[in-house]
Amino acid sequence: MKIALAQLNYHIGNFEANTEKIISNIQSAKDKGADLVVFAELAVCGYPPRDFLEFDDFISLCENAAQDIAKYCTDIACIIGLPIRNDVLQGKDLFNAAYFIEDGKVKAITKKALLPTYDVFDEYRYFEPSTSFKCIDFKGKKIALTICEDLWNINDNPLYVSNPMDELIKEQPDVMINIAASPFSYTHDDERIKVLSDNAKKYHLPVFYVNQVGAQTEIIFDGGSLVFDADGEMKAEMKYFEEDLQVFDLTEVENVRNKYPQAERLTDIEQIHDALILGIRDYFQKSGFSKAVLGLSGGIDSAVVCALACRALGAENVMAVLMPSKFSSDHSVQDALDLVNNIGCLHEIVPIKDAAVAFDSMLAPAFKGMPFNLTEENIQARIRGTVVMAMSNKFGYILLNTSNKSECAVGYGTLYGDMCGAIGVIGDVYKTQVFQLAKYINKERELIPINTIVKPPSAELRPDQKDSDSLPEYDILDRILYQHIELKQGSAALIAKGFEEALVRRILKMVNVAEFKRYQTPPILRVSPKAFGMGRRMPIVGKYLS
């Protein structure tokens, strides 16, 4: 039996485009001699459809699309994910399901049992967990079909009290197929390989795994679909961050060593780089825009975002706006211009002095001679926000946000100023990782000026300002933030690890007090196991840690 894995980039709720793509891949799989073509979880509508699922009309559109697709499933069978209605009155109204289609008809339906409801996932918000399990008979083989999380309950601290495969294995299946929408983080590829290999070994069955690829606003799917033999040995690893369609012969997977090419493993920084480019590109493509604008300060954050945007969209589609003030150093403007020259994007220089003077005089009666302080720093940032948004409004550019994860974490940024933007490109990348990204971007040749990389970080909102005036050095800050955010360590645990108590309390308080700012920041491309946004839901007026 030949099994095609179709690793595709879907667009949520774009039934026309998704259906067309699926049908064209059914044809390609047929052309390549496949007996069965397998598409990802919720492929029909894209993942995550979120509260679109609460519209009855949306479910009908999924059903209609599946019926259209079924017509093309002749001389080839197909497995495809979609939401379906729950006929039983009790329980949630939907299942996260998969159709098995043969001879143009839906011959079997598999429903997901384990519903991820943590981090960015909300599946129990919509779906009833399945409690019945049955293998699919096809061409003399029994297929144990599961959906994503259904195979993930085999680690040390299982989240669920049951394992669907423990039921399915009773039918003595010949092969496991798992359809997924498993989002990228730079730690996730290794985990995924281990979990699937562990399943193959535990049930002593070959595993065929197909993932989605592409970004849905902040959530990035990296593809990397996989095949394992019954010993848990990886037999194939499909492309990362790209669509891919490959056909595998079940007998060969079971018997032949090193038959299929494997993708090249990437370092964490390489993965983050490729993920961010995909994230930018899909945000624009799926929302129907092609041109980006950003503020270019001469600092490393905006330089890295500019370089990534040029790679994702083409330098001719990126407008960098330099907005010097009286506090900008000469080298900042020069560093920004050097980047523009190196990289070939568009640019404008809009000094902000006139607006700063205007706000000073407008506010003088109310401020009654009170001294320059954070207020005036924020005004500068907000003038810049207004300028880049004006460029966005006038020319249809989409504004990229350039805040990094370290400053998002501690609230070192101005709401409605440098925290503006449609999508946060590096908001899940710590400052220390931004430096690594810059070096990686410069691997072939110097795009980001060396001076941008080596100079001490500064917001340049008052004379001789340095980030280190208000914040600890980034290497120590990022280590504490990682422990607190990714590993969920509270102050006692951090102090026990040897971090200085006063520093720990100060940083954790900053993180928690900044919650009101993060609530209003753009969606942030998720590349870590714990990004700000939908995956991290904190009270705003809560008192704990602050």
Place this chain on the structure above:
Amino acid sequence: MKIALAQLNYHIGNFEANTEKIISNIQSAKDKGADLVVFAELAVCGYPPRDFLEFDDFISLCENAAQDIAKYCTDIACIIGLPIRNDVLQGKDLFNAAYFIEDGKVKAITKKALLPTYDVFDEYRYFEPSTSFKCIDFKGKKIALTICEDLWNINDNPLYVSNPMDELIKEQPDVMINIAASPFSYTHDDERIKVLSDNAKKYHLPVFYVNQVGAQTEIIFDGGSLVFDADGEMKAEMKYFEEDLQVFDLTEVENVRNKYPQAERLTDIEQIHDALILGIRDYFQKSGFSKAVLGLSGGIDSAVVCALACRALGAENVMAVLMPSKFSSDHSVQDALDLVNNIGCLHEIVPIKDAAVAFDSMLAPAFKGMPFNLTEENIQARIRGTVVMAMSNKFGYILLNTSNKSECAVGYGTLYGDMCGAIGVIGDVYKTQVFQLAKYINKERELIPINTIVKPPSAELRPDQKDSDSLPEYDILDRILYQHIELKQGSAALIAKGFEEALVRRILKMVNVAEFKRYQTPPILRVSPKAFGMGRRMPIVGKYLS
């Protein structure tokens, strides 16, 4: 047996304040001769604690607080809600639970079975559902204790496949107690009374129900704790929007008619008015601030917010900033000044012309003579946003957002301009309801100038602008929005109801395209069954409906 219901306002994660308040109410209940005092769901930490629950340290603080509280439970028993750890390896790590404390010791633990995971609720994100049920023996009575949602599965379309009371009833209990954190919406009080009455009738038992009161950022708890006899007749209704402690004699509840006073029922607009005042007050109190600032345009939205803020915080703590431009009509400034005079709040007048001129000249080289359009309208709104944020930064005022639900829905507002603020006061109140609120606020005397109420709504960002230039009349717009947002009707269903097809498609598209704006708006005080924010989670780059 005398049962005290303690309806209190908790602060999430503020263990010191919550514990002190709980202990003081244990003492009051004792003083009033109660045998048992009942506190709400997750009273120890406040509801909803969200991802604080993922910090091990946070759970330890809950346990410690409960131990402190237990010491005071002598000569009185206590039921109190808190998160507890799950000792079983399989499943989620926590339960949403209640302690029954007697003689200073935890004598029984009840765990929640039905975990609301819809709208603003995320309980399955954290908690394992309980599968074991046992009544509590106390003073010769059997108490069937359940937690909030555990009693809510008796409507026409049950969300869950089981009912905890169907298990507990087997032990033949004498009384039902339900501890809740049941958020306010203007429809919820009636539903709550019906559900609890239906439970009393179904199981033929008296019901004691205690709710939280107070606002946790956007979620408002209205109190209104209830007592029913075994026939489902309401015997007591505690205060709405205020703390309350009342003691009930179980025998009297069972036998005496009209013994306890009932709260006065409020109209929808009265409820919304009181809820918003509580929402503003608690946002400030719990985040440690006392003074508010807002932009006052002369229009009805900012007038209503200003009046509500003055009632919540005192007029002396509210700063209204008038920011006229060349497009502001004379009557706008006069209407705003009339309100300030009527209401007695502070005010500043900051004309925005200088900044508007500065941006024009700064952007002229880039804009190359392109005509005035939405860009320049947005610049004015963003100048105003910068001015009010400067007032906030300089004086420590917290900015109130004044956008109404109709404009939030269709994206009729400027991100980083009039969409700024720490908390959206009327973002869950449709424009047509804002008019009703204004009239209610003026009930005793004219606070909001009549001209503000009767003049046609306008953003005043270009000459002779009216909202109706870009939007349908609000009465028709609001009807379509309500059907789409609250009732989740798609375009086909709306057209079938008789709304004009082109209009329906245009409005639904506006709603969906504005998703990227709403992602970045402040938290919005929730007063309806479907508010923007955590309770409505839509894709941003999705295609459905747009």
